[in-house]
Amino acid sequence: MTVAAERRQGFLLLEDGTLFHGRLVAEAAPAVAEVVFTTNMSGYQEVFTDPSYRGQIVVMTAPMIGNYGVNDEDGESGGPQVSGIVVRDMSRSYSNWRGDRDLSSWLAEAGIPVLSDVDTRQLTRHLRSSGVMRGVIGVGHAATDDARAMLDACPSMIGLDLASVVSAKTEYSWGGPTASKHIVAYDFGIKRNILRLFESEGCRVTVVPSNTPPEAVLEREPDGVFLANGPGDPAAVTYAPATIRTIAQKGIPILGICLGHQLVGLSFGASTEKLPYGHRGGNHPVRELATGKVLITSQNHGFAVSGSEQGIPGAPELEVTHINLNDGTIEGMRHRELPVFCVQYHPEAAPGPHDARPLFSEFMTALGEG
């Protein structure tokens, strides 16, 4: 019998004490992490495999999840990265010509707990008004002392360097060896679609660990350097700014996305801050200040570079190129003299709209000039 009533009761306990009831889709160990919500309507596989979601329990506002299963092609990394998932309705079956298997068993195999039948809208509204916070997914109807203990032991996201955790430990390459351009990508939690897009732009990418010294990169004489997206607090990736400054000052074109963007900011004197509930979804309007054009962008970040359209305190060398139309936060910057560009949103999408994809070809142009 698949009626939800027959399934095992579970809960999500938030650090402010709010308790949400649901059903556990499969057996899994309790999970504790920061609870965030994303409004992406499609692309759950990409979300769950995005390393930027490391250390987070993701609430899907889209109510029906699992409908098209999972496949071999749409992963953004080697497997699920999230700590836990909260949904309203988990589909027991799937249908899609590319679907290889069902979402539930795939997650269960990875040991990721899924709490279903939750009033996810209530939860989302709660996180929106109270801010994201830590939470624990546990078994049973009422919160247990164990769960509370786990919650208390869970570190805050602020000050947490997760990029170093998810980064590749050894370098690897992506794309054909004969490609005309060579990019070195710092892996803070890189999404595969970024690599796919570089490849389609005719690039060979060497992905290096996040703590690779700049000299090791410069030695390779890359055409450009890429600073990847990734999880955690940018300010905690303390070794990155010096590296980035060193490379930038050599005049090598640099592109940063998401965490990479925040690190560029830190490198040139800006500070970062934690947003109350972040930007996660595929519908965020961003204005390109140079043209006035509005891009509908894919986003996934809890931290942002402090500042506004008027400027970036502490970083006079940087200028704002993009802003978010919902809340006015900084969405893109460039260095006034050096070929350094970065965006807070995800031009590689996956999941999300492709409006910002031309950024990759723009970066290629910069490589040509460099």
Add this chain to the structure above:
Amino acid sequence: MPRRSDLHKILVIGSGPIVIGQAAEFDYSGTQAARALREEGYEVVLINSNPATIMTDGEIADRTYIEPVTPEYAELVIARERPDALLPTMGGQTALNVAMELSARGVLARYGVELIGAKARAIEVAEDRQEFAAAMQRIGLKVPQGRIAHSWEEAQSIAEFTGYPAIIRPSFTLGGSGGGIAYNREEYEDIVRRGLAASPSSQVLIERSLLGWKEFELEVMRDHADNVVIVCSIENFDPMGVHTGDSITVAPAMTLTDREYQIMRDAACAVIREIGVEAGGCNIQFAVNPLDGEMIVIEMNPRVSRSSALASKATGFPIARIGAKLAIGYRLDEIPNDITKTTPASFEPVLDYVVVKCPRFAFEKFAKASPILTTQMKSVGESMAIGRTFKEALQKGLRALEIGRAGWEIGARLADDRLSDDSIESLRGALSTPTPERIFQIKRAMIAGMSLDQIHEITAIDRWFLDQLLELIEAERWFAGLTAIEPDHVRQMKRLGFSDRQLAEFRGETEAAARERRWRMGIRPVYKMVDTCAGEFPSSTPYLYSSYDVENESPRTGRKSVIILGSGPNRIGQGVEFDYMCVRAVLALREQGYETIMINSNPETVSTDYDTSDKLYFEPLTLEDVLEIVHRERPLGVIVQLGGQTPLKLTKGLGEAGVTILGTSPESIDIAEDRKRFEAIARDLGIRQPDAGTATSVEDAADAAARIGYPVLVRPSYVLGGRAMQIVYDEPSLREYFETAARVSEERPVLIDRFLEDAFEADVDAVSDGETVVIGGVMQHIEDAGIHSGDSACVLPPYRIDESDIDAMKRHTVALAKALGVVGLINVQFAVKDGIVYVLEVNPRGSRTIPFVSKAIGVPLASVAARVMLGETLEDVGFTREIVPPFVSVKEAVFPFTKFREFDPLLGPEMRSTGEVMGISDSFGSAFAKAQLSADNALPLDGTIFITVNDGDKPTVTPIARRFHEMGFHLYATDGTARYLTRRGIPTRAIRKVHEGRPNGLDLLKNGDIQLLINTPLGKHAQFDDYQLRQAAIGQRVSYTTTMSAASAACDAILSLRSRAASVRSLQEWHEMVREEGLAQEQL
């Protein structure tokens, strides 16, 4: 960029009457557009012939022309008003076609009118199949492998290329009108020829069949700075082959991965750019091969549409409103999102719920019409439901259809599901052909043990959807097998969308008992907000839907509130008129300071616009759903008398549950419906009724009919729109009626009335505050007795009724309103025969004529009624005296006969019209002519008339024929009639009847030699002849009348058309005349 300051006056074209494929959604979009433009300070001029719309109410536009939506009349309006711009994208295909014609004729250039929203070139490319295919090729998108035919000869060679089945789509037609799927050569020829005739450009596109492919739609908007957003994705439950208007559809798309969705999104952005919609919206349809994901662009509509109305309601993103703002120069990022107020409109709505739209059909009205669903739209209305899951939304959507299903449940009888038996074989056969009942046949198939894969193979419906359905069946079985019901069990079932009635059936209980138990358990729905952003931003717009979830977002405000029950899905007999009344009531009560709460399930309406009422509950109109909202809101009361039968049917249940019904009491409503009790009242008042009886068996009926005397009018009790009502001339026909049209039993009594042959009929609408009754208007029907009042043309004020009879009708109306204790609206239907006034029917509620009367007299009667229902007197409201306007208003009905081609277009006591138009002028002839033109029955100014009438009508037709002869028309008639007329000095040429050989009348019609057909039924033996003639007239778009009185009116109209140039005048000017007349009367 701010709004354009070079424009001052903007013309908006409406969509005209409600027809299949073009319904009330354009009232919604037109109203939104007009409001959006006026709030920017523009002067708005409007043309629309449909009086039953909010958009044509005097205060929506600065100048409102209730005139035919044709290039000629639009030109007259342009010449008179000199607008700077024309917004053609708000009135469906009709408006677009008129705008294109105005552009082609050079009218726009001559008067310096700019097309805004979509340029002529963009419209051309989108609408012309060949140009569209070329455009798609340029941007690397596939279109169905189709080719254009301009003739049958060309089509023949194309068929060799496409093979069968082949899809035929005529260019520039509405709702796929004239198109279809051909499975063999014979059907192919038939459909191609029909399509060529239907297309204004004599073009059809012939495509390879994509039957069984998945079908999707995207709603896209673009501003002049080239910013593009996708408002909504829609996935069709029914795969390709069923018109999207006839499909169950789901938003957002359910079975697309992000990769596939983004490919589609990229394609949509490319399409709107390539077609060149510069500032506005469009709808793009895609087909996707379920085996490999191959994607094909089916079509694109460069305007607001039924789908965009649905998408607006599904997301909270007001496409028409935003479209109007884009058309006048704003960019998307300059327009605020109305719902959140804090974020801009340049974003893409995200849904944290699932929306299901279910089509509503009217095949029971068109017995001969094929119920098979194809690429030509046949549904007449739709319900929309919102739930947190597909399962919940589907069950709500199906019960919101008001077709007797409490959710996804099989019919009581096999026939209800269009089945003769439920063997696997017969189910397989049924499932292979899409019909309105297929969704229920699927359930029977699952119950009978057919596997999901088998059902998928036959129907091509996606397995995911089928498995969702299977989950519902499993849940039913689980619930039915429980030994004891725990609260959690009930909660789980409610979360799957099951209604109390369904739960009761699973357990063999009554609905009341199931509800009682649920309430005892404290299980109630909560209400969630539709906020465009899935909760990411705060929102205070109370657009709500129910779900059995945890958090409620609909707090009571503490203000004095009133619930107005809407009219549910459009259907024949209950259309936009009722929505009009509900909206008027809402507006009036808002103004009086009440908190207005609207409940409705119809996405095609103004009432379900989130800013019409203070609070909108998008919910099915069932007792359960309404009681839950009442429980939550605790209103002063509920208004049931404006939404037609839908709310009326709930009155009893609401009353029993202790809910206050505002206005006329449930008791009075019941008396009016109860023959015996009503007869007693009429007798007491000395008001005559036709002899009548009630029968509970066939024998009973025969006895009653014999006593009353034939002809009699028979019909089941408690029906809407004259459902299954027939005039029966003898006993064998009566017995046949019970075999074919209606059942009779103790539970289902049949009403039998004497039929007043050759009587003429009138409708009176009035409003009462319980003390005073004021007549709204007296409308004389043009058609004789026996034609349903909703199908008859009518005229206000009456033009050929004795004053004394009119006075008697008014007196009777006042007396009946008082006797019934009416507070609010009342409608009385009268027949006058041999100087005696009979009451045929009394409806103590708002009738479908209210919008027409309101426009004719310049008083919004539904607003007056709403205020009276809340305790004001007519004196307080300022409506104390009948207004007889110093001009003539004619209402004409509009029929779906071109869609149901198998159907005989004869009028009868069963209502079949889908919409109405209004003609206003200073003479009857001219007003009638305008109404005919608006109803797409343009009368000829000269030419040849073919008369074929039954013997009884010969004397009546004589003076009419004489007048036509005197005007210079050539007359043809069948042999007998020709001799009869010629003998009376009217030269008439004889022509053979169809069965008499050739050439005959049918040949003349088909050759285009006839400009007007006057045909009354010749009796049974000639039925087929007549039918063919009328069919040919419709096919050839020849004007026709099927009653003598209409022929006479047509004669008046043609005389008027010939004697004076066409002219237009705005509703505001007409109403000014009413005011002046009123003042003059007061001074007397």
